[in-house]
Every structure is written in structure tokens, then in C-alpha cells.
Amino acid sequence: MLFTAKPCGCGRIRSHYAAFTCLLLATTPYTCLTAAYADTLTPVVSTMTHPVSPAPGQPAPKAETIIVNGIRHSAITSPDTANLLKNSMGYSSYSAGGVSSLPVLNGMADDRVNTLVDGMNIPPACPNHMNPAMSYVDPDSVSEAVAIAGITPVSLGGDSTGGTIQIRRKDPLFAKAGKILVTGHVRADYKSNGAGSGVSGSITAANDTISLRYTGSYAHATNYRAGGGTLVRSTSYLSYNHAVTLGIQKKNHLLAITFGQQDIPYEGFPNQYMDMTNNRSTYVDGKYKGDFNWGTLEVQGYWQRVSHVMNMLGDKGGHSATTGMPMNTDSRTAAYNILATIPLSTSHTLKAGSSFNHNGLNDWWPPLQGSMMMGPNTYKNINNGHRDHLGHFVEWNARWTSRFSTQLGVRNDIIMMNTGQVTPYSWSGMMSAADAAAARNFNAARRGRTDVNFDVTATGKWLITDSLSLEGGYARKTRSPNLYERYAWGRGSMATRMIGWFGDGNGYVGNLNLKPEIANTISATLDWHDPSSQKWNISVQPFYTYTHNYINVIRLSSATASPATLQFVNHNARSYGINASGHLNLWDTNKYGRADLKTNLNWVRGQDLVTHSGLYHQMPVNGSVRLTETYGNWSGRMDLTLVKSKTTVDWLRNEPRTPGYALLGIGSSYRWKMFTIDGSIDNIMDQKYYLPLGGVDTGVYKQTGSFVPLLGFGRSFNLSLTASF
Template identity: 45%
Template sequence: MHRLRPGLQPAAAIAGRHRGPEPDLGLARSALAADRGCSKQRPGFLTFCSRASGPCVTALLADRALAARRCALPFRCCPRRVCSSQRTAPDVLRQPDAVRARSSVSFVMSSVLSAGLRRSLLLSTSLLSLPLAAVAFSAASLSSAPASAQTASNLSTIVVEPTRPRAKPRVRATTSSPQRGPVIRDAAVSPPPSAPSSAPISASATTLPGSAAVARSLGTSDSASLITDIPGGAVWGAGGVSSLPALNGVGADRVQVAINSMLISPACPNEMNPPLSFVNPQMIASMRAYLGVAPVSVGGDYIGGKIDVTTAPPQFATGPSLLTTTTVSGFYRSNGNAYGVDARATIANQDTSVTYTGGWARSGNYKAGNGMTVKSTLWEVQNHAVSISRQSAGNLFTLQVGGQFIPYQGYVNQYMDMVENRSMFVNGRYDGVFDWGKLETSAFYHRIRHTMGFIAPDKVSNMPMDTRGTDLGYNIKASVIASDHDLIRIGNETHAYRLDDWWDPVPGSGMMMSPNTFININDGRRTRLGTFVEWERHWNREWTTLFGLRNDVVWMGTGNVQGYSSMYAADAARFNGRDRDRTDVNFDGSALIRYEPNAISQFELGFARKTRSPNLYERYTWSNTAMAMKMIGWFGDGNGYVGNVDLNPEKAHTVSFTAAWHDPAQKLWEVRVTPYYSYVQDYIDVNRCFVAGSSTCNAANLTKTNAFVFLQFANHDAELYGVNLDGRLTAWDNSAYGRGVLRGQFAYVHGQRTDGINLYHVMPVNAKLGLDHELGGWVNGIELQLVGAKTQVSQVHNETKTSAYALLNLRTGYRWENVRLDVGVDNVFDKFYYLPLGGADLVDFRAASMMGGSSPIWGYGVPGIGRSFNTRLTVSF
């Protein structure tokens, strides 16, 4: 059995697994000698084949003698036409994306693309299917074509070494570098054999490691907030652990989120339970964000981007001793009196690993910078997961079960609160490495039971609203090495979602909320079947292309509905009398061209067509009454919403260009800039509703500018353009002063419908500047967050403007062998500001209502959190 050094790719495993006796190490030296010509060009390269029929694999080693010792694998000398410095098996043999990820700094787009260019983009992305179909048809013949030699460029070390007996098999826990947080390190601990993801990496994609989640968890328990560390990333304000992620100006359902390949649909008319709320920040091992030109193999049914979240991979013992590791972490934040605990524990032998991850946290209402308590911002949450994994001869099987319980979560920008959320899931995954490439499969089941109500004393009333949602699906992806230069990816997935949404009657409320049960969504059904094919080719050292074609068919339907009483009868009859079944046949395409002229630069041009079908609430909510409409919507703006059965899928045609520069080792400095433009056909926005004789959707509703309004989902064409920039620079690195790294990011986006109406919830220009410092056991950081004024607001939503602001955050920490203490201060100067994507404050500013009680006053945004002193203690053993 051979193990892979942590962090390195299992190149030999892909070429073929060891099935015979150990080879003569003299053959390894012969291989080195056979490639003497190439080694003069690239010293330290070694070529070997694990099997006569397998592809060549390249290993880069600093020491020739070490190379010969580590080449203890079945191999033969590759044909002389294949140079030892060749980059083979293009994507499957690459290093983890974190090694190639670019950090960065900023840039602003100065002009708007012309209408002619928009039409050209629309035509080019729509016609992607024609050449891509030809590509898919002819790809099978690639394996027989002779491959020309390439010269390796910027390849990281690939080392495969046999397992050796350990003198001290006992596990020893230590802590990691400042940014990485506590981890377990020991020679007897090894990650399971695995190959790189079957999904290719676009130059505009960004990967955040688990260390980033650990660092940010000092100040928040909201996993979605991690996305703000990515250029172009933002969050829509919601509950304390349930923000909605946004990328490049679009958010909510337009950004697809997968957790260990599992897709979770929000089971709530306010989307109070988005996918990222089901995983705590400390449970996250990595978060990868793909933006608008993501390859088709990444997924379908989104137009804004895809966020892939993975929890920590299983650990296995490398010797006969049993491996046990435990990490426990507790935190406290002064603002909101928030506190909680996170834990991770593993017990494993050489082929089986059992791991628990989870945590519990709670917080009260937080205070804004002026000392004002922001009501309905309290919350409590717990997430738990147990996984069992087994590895065998290049195969990894994992079965994970878990669940969530939220007893309460306040929403300052919604009329309702979450008063209970329970979920459970089962998720099975298989990763297999074969001579021909890699196979990844997964299947999942997720069930949510959700209830909305009012949390006293900030909201006092009685109106239960219940939902039950079920997600069921599978995903199959295969990465096939067609030749030394070509990789073919094919895949298929299904995601079936079922939803019931009902509101029980309230005794004594009259016809408004009794005597019947209000059926909002009855047996809502949304099933998607997706298939894709993708071809990646490395033409030579400089040029790489990627073409893909995808088809997703979405079937939707729902049953008959009813209201509380006869006052809802007309709307219900109108809806029930319609044909509500819909089938959307969607086609996506992507094309990426990458040019790497040297070891310090990379350029990538990308085109993509992405399609998203409406969700169940956009299509099937039906009542035009004021009370029912105000219960619908995840926008946090105080407006009321109603669905539209006749909505078309939205289709985004996007072009982007990424330029990146870095030092040859990608350790000292990096800069990346990505301008982009997207034209969206049938963007699902809203119109002011009008229904003859209605008291809500009336003529006055069409013209209001300083009040909450009533809206119906509708298709409009829109365009978005902007630029993302990020970078980092190692300012110093020596024994006397430690290591200091400057980092920065910048984002600008503008979104507008073609009729001149601004898109809702588009983040204003923003930037982050930071300095991270390490010295011995000390870790320190300072960060400045800058956000511009939000002046471009949606006229149809009556969105409110917000002022610019700047926040200063500090952190420091010290680590011992098994213990780490972190301390930080967020919003050091206790700045008062309004969240640009926070929506409307519906709780703190209210006036007497004509119907009794009180109602929110339009025009007040949600204040951001004031100064908070945070601390976290982590113990590993």
C-alpha cells in the first residue's frame, strides 16, 4: 500500500495502482538516465509509467537520489517521444486548486459595453451548442491521435512514496500557522487517496481554505459571510446564521450552493433556511466560488455562480495503531452576548475512519454603533454530522448523516421570525481512481420541517406558517484521460424537490385568518435532470482550451390551493383553473481559452450561457391579498410578492477576461483582475401589480415612491458588468520580524434592466485591505473594510439608499502545542452604518396602524453591528 504525502496529488494512482512486487530501484535510475536530455532543460524531473499500458506521469523532485528512492513503484521508461518534463493527464494530475489559487488587489471598469456588443455576446453564447456538439462527437477519436511534447510550466511537486514503519506511531497534536487554525499533524496520519476534482478550475474561480473559515468564525457564526472574502462576493441580510450569498451582483437562488455535492432547496417563503445555514463555519474544509463563466461540469440551473462547500475529508492511520484525534473550540462575542462550542473527533485505522463534526451557538439581539439595540436579531443554532469512510485500492466510500435544529432565529427585515427549523440528511459519496481516469458519484436525501411565527417581545402576534421540504438527488461525473493532452468529462445528475407550505387558521381572527387552513403551496414539485459533456485540451505549454455543453430539463407542477376563507376564493379559483404544469428545456454552454506565456503570468478569456428556471415560490404563490403577499419574499424589503405561472427561465450570456501575475513559485506576490459583462434574457425581476377592484394591487400601488408596495414576479432583460481585483504581497519574511503579508481585494458591479430600472440588492463599490503577521507562536492581523455609498437603487422595489462607511477590525492570537487562544475586535471605532444589502428595518421603527397595533415605517435600513470584543479558545488532543 502506498500513501500520498499530504497536500499532493496521487499521480501514480491515476496511472495505475500497485499490484505486483516492488520493482528494482535500478530501473528508476535507468529512467533518469534515459531522460538525461530533458533533465538538462528541467533538472529534477523524473518520468515513469506505473504500467505498460498506462499514461506517463511526471514527478518533480529537488534531489535526483531522492527521486530514485521514491520511485518504488511498478513503472517502465516512457516512449522517448514523451519528454520527462511533459505535462500529462492535463487536469486530473494537477495539484489542489488552493496551490494555484490567486489572491489579489483592484480595478474599475470605465465604460459600458455597447448594444451591438451585447447582441454579439447573445449570439455567440447561444450558438455555443453548435461547435460544442461537434467537439463532443469527435472527442472519442482524440486518444488515437499522436501527442506532441510539451514543456512543463509552474508544475508543483508530485511525490508518491511507500509507507514506511514509524518509530512513534502515537498521534501528536499540534497547532498550525496563524491563518490555518489548529490542525492535527503527525507522520502516522494520512489523508485518504483521492484525485483532483473532476471539475476544471477557471482562472476567475476562488478557493477559500478551511483556515479562512476558522479565522472568520472568531467574529461570526454565519457561513455565508465567508463569501465576502472573495472579490465580487456579498451577502443579503437575513437571520444571524442565514444570510443569502451573492456573486457579481446576483444572489439568492441565482447562486447555487452544494455542500459535499448535496443540493438543498430553501423550504420557506422567506428563504430563512438557505443551504449555507446547515453547516457551521468551523465544519468547512474549503469553499470554492465559481463565477458566471464556470465550466458546465460545475453544475446547472444557476446564472450567478456556484459555491462548492466541502467538509473536512476523513483521516486514516498509516500504521497498525488506532488513530484518534479531537478538537474542541469555544467562543464568546461581547456584542449580542454570543457564545458557543464547536467540536471535531476522529477514530480511524488504516482503511476505516469515523468522524463527528458539529457545533452549537446562540446570540441575543446585537447593538449598532450608536448603542441602539437592533431588535429581532437573536438566534440559536446547532448542526451535527457523523461520517464513516472506507478506502480501498484507490477507492473512497463515505456515508454521512446529520441534522440541524434551530429553535428560534429573529429577522429584523421580515414580518415573520423562524420559531423552529429541523432537518436531517443522508449523503453517500464514492470517489474512484482508475487507469482511464476518475469517477465521482454521490446520492443524497435531505428533509426540512420549518415553522415561522413571532418571537416576543419584539414581535407579538399569532400566525403559524409551516413548510415541509424534501430534496433527493444523485450526481455522476467521470473524467476520462483521452490522450496525453486531452481530458473528457461527462456527467449526469438529478435533483428532485418536493414542497408543502400551509398556514393553520388562527381562532378568533375572523375571515382574515380562519376558519380554513391556508394552502400556499400544495404538493409543489420541481425535478431537474441534467447532462453534460466537456473537453479540455492542453495544446502545448502555453495554450489550454475548455469547451462544454449542458442540457437541463426542469419539470414543475403543483396542486390546488385554498385560502383561509371566502375572501380568498376568487384568487384561489383563478389559480386552480389554470394549467400549472411546466417543462423547461434549458441549454448551457461554456468556452474558456487560457494562455500562460511564462512562469509569472496567465490570461483567460471565457464565454458562457447559463440558464435558471424559476423556483416554486416565484411560479406558484397565488394570492393578491395584502396579508398573504407580505408573507412571500426573500428580499427583506417589506414589500409583498405574488407568483407568476408564466415565467420563462432566465438566460445569462456572459463574457469575462482574467489576467493574473505572480512570482514563479506563487509564494511572494499575486495579482488578479477580472472584468466581466453579462446580458440576461428574461431576468426574473418584478412589476408593480395591478388587479381591477383590488385593494392592494391598485392604481396607487403603481406610482408610490416612499412606501412599501406590492409586486408580481415578471421577466425583464437586464445587464450586469463590473470588475473584480485581488492580490497579496509578502512584505517581509525573516527570523527577526516573522512574516508579514499585505492583501487586498476590490469589487465593482452595476446591474440594470434594459428599460432603465436598476436591479435590486446590487452591492456598491467595496474593498478590503489587510496585513497578516506571524512571529513564532504569535498571529496578528489588521483589516480595513471600505464600502461606498449605495446610490443606484431599484425604483420598482423602492429600495433605500445607504451611506459609505469604513470599518477597522483587529485580531491577535497565540498558539501552544495543543492550545490556541484568539482575540479580536470588530468595528474598533464602533461605527454606526446601514447595511447596503440589509433591506428594510421592519421592527425598530413603527407607527400606529389604522387596523390597530402598529406597522413598520418605510425608509429605514438595517443598522450593521457595532463594536464587538471576540475570543476563541481551541484545544486539540
């Protein structure tokens, strides 16, 4: 069943919430309210390895835990899966909607990060990227989240100049021979700021051969308040996720088929002119894994359809599809992945694979009756566009001695893109003259493009001593433009402002002549730790990237205009920085429990070598300090987040400067039998601060005519409860 609700139907929202809660609670005899808070540890990001999923039939992590970069965490209450990777080395995210943050790795954002959800590469189906890959998965259904900054193995795919993020759902569970397994959990949560609430859970019924699992989630919030009580408009959201997984295993073979559906009736975007007024996704994902005498074979095929609608929610001036500016997108993705892992000897392994991803896109804006600007035609933004990605790779892993290993990989990707002819709102009239002329030129041009890309990765790991290791290498990574970077053709002020996923208020124009960007990265990770790796460790990771044909922008409007009209162009660019993390076990005794101190620090700087402007969305120096204490079934934590002022900005985009800030949070949880209760306070001092990567508040711009940075989340009291069975 698919649950829906309308933005203004409070009673309907409550009814769906109650129905969904009853559905989950019916699977367990325990009644519960509210859900869990993150017990985030500082992860260690490897430049050449990534965690391996549990073997078929092996127990998965408990329902209330996940693995983030190889470290077990408590479940996170935020409905935004991108928050699972908070405090990862080199990782940050920038605000969009409540469940749709966009990832940044080492200063490379969004499309430059290859984000895989259960192996699926899901391109955004929106000119504002309101539906990124991680927005399609509920964090409660995640078993493993991995961020690899900079150097990414070629086996994980192409289009990854910034790095790779892997999100894995829980594998099917099976019972022991002759047994029946029924297991699951239910979780609910509440946040005072924005009256955020949610419920999620899963139930599995299985024998030793067949496993059937249902997972579902609901998340809702109203507009949040910043520190000091300022209301931040267009930050409400409502989201539903449902998935059913059938698993079949026999000896050394595992087949898993997942059918899923997501419905987001509405989601506000404070740094965009538009909001999401509906997003419905349906997908089928089939995976096979088999162990043979020669090695392991993994085959995956998936299909997804996304129907996406944008307009303006009430607090932006729109109330229905007959007001504001309706915009529709329909996307279909069909793909396969094949991976063969062949042990050549006890110390050498060869991986070879092939993948294909077809993404078809239609983006059209229906006419607004009675409008002189938006009509009488349908504005065809992307007409039968497609981006087909065919890739092949070979990767060689070798362990030369007990202390030294290497990885060498080569990859070829062919990107084939094209789109049909387009239509402006009107072919005549002064108000449509710029778009009409642009449409004629676009339709007359040759629009088909084929890019042939090559990637190379070479890394090594040296265990210098039992307490010191060095890991690093070189990567050549390539990314071809997305459909909007090449094919967004409009030149009118209103049309261009509808294009852009940067949250900066500017308008964007595509460029048919864009070339793929090629990033050359060198990176190293020095890890110093006690011999047992239990008492303390310090990791330092410097990196440098030179990007040839970096896709940046030039101004088409005057140098002082705000908002500006920008066009995508190729420039050379460089970025460099250093990431660091540390861990110290303060004590570990039966009398006083265990206490740990964890820290991380990230610094990045990027520059366009043609305009000499700073690259957009570069996080200023930031870090965190976390103190945790665990005593029996009780645990407590205290977090301090520190962010320096943002002074290096992209002047081409009129990127705002933001002051530095410090945020303090505390939390505590207690586990009793199958229940876990958690309470926490975020931003205890109710600090008013601006998000360095949040872009500008378009709601304030509409009221005052001035761009100001987006305000961050104010103080919030959180309560959660999880029950497992």
C-alpha cells in the first residue's frame, strides 16, 4: 500500500501516521514511541579498501546498529541518510531538503561523488537535484555506509572525481537448517525543533532457503527554527518508504530481489526558488552472488522510474498546481553490473567487470493559464534526453609481503548523450524573445555527444611497524557532464533560475561543447596507533588534485548582477587539503566502564586557475570533539562541533561569507532487554549560525530583495525508543 498526504491536510497526515504506526506495531507485541540517536564514532577512511558485506547466511548487525566505514554505530534518527557519514574524513554535505542533502568529498560535490545505493547508481531526476541517490533509502534500513575520499578503486565505477559513497541495505537473513526465523524491529522518534517525528521498522520471516522481509519508514517535520527562534521557511517535509526483499540461498549461491517504492508528497527547499510537491519512485533491484571453483561472480540488474513535480509551497507563495510555476520530470533508469573476482594465487587477486546504465529524462514545464510569461506552450527543458554509460575495468590486488600490498586498476567508460528538440513557452513576444532565440539555435545544433574516458588507480599500503602504516597513491578519474550541464538551453532570466543545484540563487545555462573533466589526485594516509589498535590512533591524510577541464562557470550577466546568469564552461582547477582524525581510550575498567575521546579535523582549499576564484562549496576548516562513556547498558556522550569562518568564496556565484561557530550537544541512552531509549539535546546554547555550504535563503530574497546565508538548526530536544524482537 502507498500512503499519501497533502501539504495542507493535517488530519490526513495524522491518519497516515497512525495507519503506518499500527502496521509496524502489529508485527511485534511491544508498544513504543520515538526512536534512536546516533552514536557516531570517528571513522577511518581507507584510500584503497572498503568493507565487505556479510557472507550469505551469516548474521547481520542488529537492527539498531549500522556499520559506517567499518565501525559499528547506533541507528541515526535523522531521516536524511547523508547524515550517516557525518565526521567521516573529508566528508561534508550541503543543505537542500530535509531528506535530500548533497554529499561533498574533499571539496568535490554532488555529481563528482559516485554515490551507490546497494550498487545502484541513481542520477538526480530534477534540474535542482532535489532527489539525490541517498534520498531514496531510509537510514534505518542501512547496514553499511562507506565514504572513500579522493582515490577510488576502478571496480566501484566511473564518474568519481571526488570519491565514492557506498550505502548498503541489510542483507537477507536466513534461519538455521530445519528452523523458522521471525525477527524484526520497530523504531519511532521525536524532535522538538520542527516537531519532527518518524517511525520505521522491518520484519523478516525465513527458513534456511527462503527469506522474506518488509521494511518501511515514515518521516515528517514542519519548518525548523534557527538559533534564537528565527523561523526558516520551506524546510518542512513528508516522506514514506516501503520495500519488500525476497532472498533465496542454496549452497554457495544467493539471489535477492527487492521491490521498493518511495513517496514524498512534499519537501521544502529553502535555498531554491522551487519546492518539491511530489516525488514518487518505483524500483526493482535483483542481485545474484555465487561462489565457484574459479572465484566469485556477482551480477546485478535494476530498474527505476521517478515521477517528480516541483512548484512552490504555501510559504513561498504557491498553493496548488494552478499557481506558482509547475515543473514536471519523468526519469527511467535501467542498468546492469557484472563483477568477477578471481584468486590468481594466495596473494594475488584479479577483478574484472562490466556495467551499463541507461538514464532517460523528460523535463517539461506546463503552461500557466492566463500568464503572459508562462504560456501558451509547454516549455520543454529536456525532451527525450538520455545519458548511457558503458564501462569495463580490470583491477589487480597483490600482497607482495606480509607488510606491503598494492592495487592497480584501469577502466574505460563510454558516455553517450543526446536529446530531442525543445520548445519555449512562446515563439513570439518580447518576454520570450531570449528563450525563443535560444531554442532555435539549440534545435539547429548537433546535440549528440560521445565521450571516451579512461581511469587509472595505483595505490600501495605499507605496514612500516606494528604501530605505523602508510597508504596512498595516484588516481586519474574522469567525469562527463550531466544532462543539464550540456542541455539546459534557456536564456531568459526566469528559465535560467530554474536550473541549478547549488542553492546560490543564480541562473544557469548549459553548454553543448563541454568536455569531460579529468582529475589527477595524489593522496596518502599515515596511521599511527598502539600495537593492538585499541588504545589510541592518529590518522593524517593530505591530498592534492589537479582537474583538467573542471566544469565551472562564467558570467553572462554584468559583473555586479545578483542573481547572476552563469554558463557552464571548462576551466582548469586545483584543490588540496588535509584530513585528520584521532582516538584515545581514556579508561576501560569494570568499575568505571569505558570512556573514549574522538576528534576529527578537515581543511580544503580549491581554486579556479582561469578566473582565480575560489571553487564553490568548499567547507572552511572544521572539526569535532566527542567524549563518550559506556557503563553496562548505559552510555552517554558530549559533542563539540567547531567551524571556522568562511572567507574564501566563489565570487562568480556571489557566494556569501559566513562567521565561525561552535555547537555543543549531549545525549544519553539506556538499553534494557530488547528496548533502547535515547534522549539528547542538539545545539544546547541555541547558537545562531549560518551554514557555510547552505547557500542563500531564497525566501528572505523574495521578501527583501537581498541574499543572506541560510541559517542552521537551532536547539532541539530529541527522544527515541527502539524495540527489537
